Amino acid sequence: xxxxxxxxxxxxxxxxxxxxxxxxxxxxxxxxxxxxxxxxxxxxxxxxxxxxxxxxxxxxxxxxxxxxxxxxxxxxxxxxxxxxxxxxxxxxxxxxxxxxxxxxxxxxxxxxxxxxxxxxxxxxxxxxxxxxxxxxxxxxxxxxxxxxxxxxxxxxxxxxxxx
Amino acid sequence: xxxxxxxxxxxxxxxxxxxxxxxxxxxxxxxxxxxxxxxxxxxxxxxxxxxxxxxxxxxxxxxxxxxxxxxxxxxxxxxxxxxxxxxxxxxxxxxxxxxxx
Numbered sequence: 001x002x003x004x005x006x007x008x009x010x011x012x013x014x015x016x017x018x019x020x021x022x023x024x025x026x027x028x029x030x031x032x033x034x035x036x037x038x039x040x041x042x043x044x045x046x047x048x049x050x051x052x053x054x055x056x057x058x059x060x061x062x063x064x065x066x067x068x069x070x071x072x073x074x075x076x077x078x079x080x081x082x083x084x085x086x087x088x089x090x091x092x093x094x095x096x097x098x099x100x101x102x103x104x105x106x107x108x109x110x111x112x113x114x115x116x117x118x119x120x121x122x123x124x125x126x127x128x129x130x131x132x133x134x135x136x137x138x139x140x141x142x143x144x145x146x147x148x149x150x151x152x153x154x155x156x157x158x159x160x161x162x163x
Numbered sequence: 164x165x166x167x168x169x170x171x172x173x174x175x176x177x178x179x180x181x182x183x184x185x186x187x188x189x190x191x192x193x194x195x196x197x198x199x200x201x202x203x204x205x206x207x208x209x210x211x212x213x214x215x216x217x218x219x220x221x222x223x224x225x226x227x228x229x230x231x232x233x234x235x236x237x238x239x240x241x242x243x244x245x246x247x248x249x250x251x252x253x254x255x256x257x258x259x260x261x262x263x264x
Contacts, residue, residue, distance in 0.1 A: 048199075051251075054258030058190075060244075068248065075252045107211065114204055114254045121199045128198040154201055161203050 003159045009103035011160055014096075021094040022152060024087060026116050031083045033119060034076045038069055044122035049076070049115065076115070082108050101160075110160060113153045120146040189263065190243035192236040195256040196227050208253045209235065213246060237262060 002014040015023065033041065038050040047053075050069045055061070060068055082105055091097025101109055121131070124143050129135060136147040194205075202224055209220035213235055226233035235257075236246050243259055250257040 048254070051256065053256070054193075058259035058261075060259075071248060072251055110204065110207070111253050114200065118199050118254050126198070131198055150199070157201060157204055161207055 001156070001159070003163055005163045006100065006103075009106075011101045011106065011163060013099045013101070013156075015091055015099055017094050017096045019152075020091040020097060020099070022149065023099075023156075024090060024093045026113070026149060026153065027083050027087050027090075030112055030116050030119075031080060031087075033115075034080050034083070038073055042123055044125055045119045048118040048122045079108050079112050083112065106160060110157050113157055117150045117153050120150050126150075186239055188237050188239055189261055190238055190240050191234045191260040191262055192238065192243050192246045192250070193258050193260055194223070194227050194233050194235050194250060195258070196231045197256050200255060202228065205255065208250065208255055212249045212253065 001016065001019050004012050006012055033045070038046050041049070050072050052065060052069070055065050055068060086099075086101070086105070086109065090099050120126075124130070124146050126146070130139075130147070131150065133151065136144065136151060139147050205224045205227065206217065206220045209215045209223055210217065213220075215223065223233045223235050235250075236243060238246065247257045247259050
């Protein structure tokens with residue numbers, strides 16, 4: 001993958017076939033998860049995206065707590081339109097090609113990619129040791145796939161921020 | 164101007180205290196460490212949400228990383244809630260604490 005800054009401050013990504021396939025899979029998974037009500041998500045994922053930790057202690061209870069969580073869900077639903085736009089502008093699944101992200105979409109894209117990293121970590125209850133690159137080499141099956149996605153998206157976020 | 168409407172505000176007992184609490188910068192926004200969020204991403208979010216410059220954002224990110232948490236703002240209740248919610252929108256683990264607590 002190569003990344004460069006566009007004249008308008010966006011990013012242009014040159015994706016290899018497997019990279020575009022992986023990214024599309026990530027965005028499709030996110031799209032589904034964003035549309036899922038917080039109470040219906042995997043509890044570990046819900047805790048990372050819509051955690052109630054600290055609300056009670058801050059006096060945010062009952063209706064107020066519900067509004068707090070709904071607000072977080074609305075933000076993620078709001079990213080849904082961008083996800084659809086990005087999937088349309090990406091190279092076809094498994095094909096190499098160039099993907100251009102407008103400057104105004106960068107913040108939402110990074111937040112979405114980070115959400116996917118949190119989601120995958122939540123699904124497998126991954127801690128600090130699990131997230132070391134060495135641990136990825138030893139992991140097997142679905143956990144290994146999750147770790148590959150987490151590290152790949154970390155690399156992509158780093159590249160976007162560095163450019 | 165007899166008989167006209169009174170222009171002086173009425174003070175309802177108890178409300179005075181509520182208002183002073185609402186406008187007092189008595190709430191901390193705390194960001195907690197987690198193993199997933201990237202350091203560079205946390206710096207980006209601090210700059211974007213809290214308006215920190217890069218140096219200040221890095222200082223707070225390192226505090227989170229090394230000490231487990233960082234107080235990133237001390238604000239009025241309303242503003243602290245706004246910051247805390249915005250940080251959570253970006254996937255950061257943040258909470259509110261009363262300064263008196």
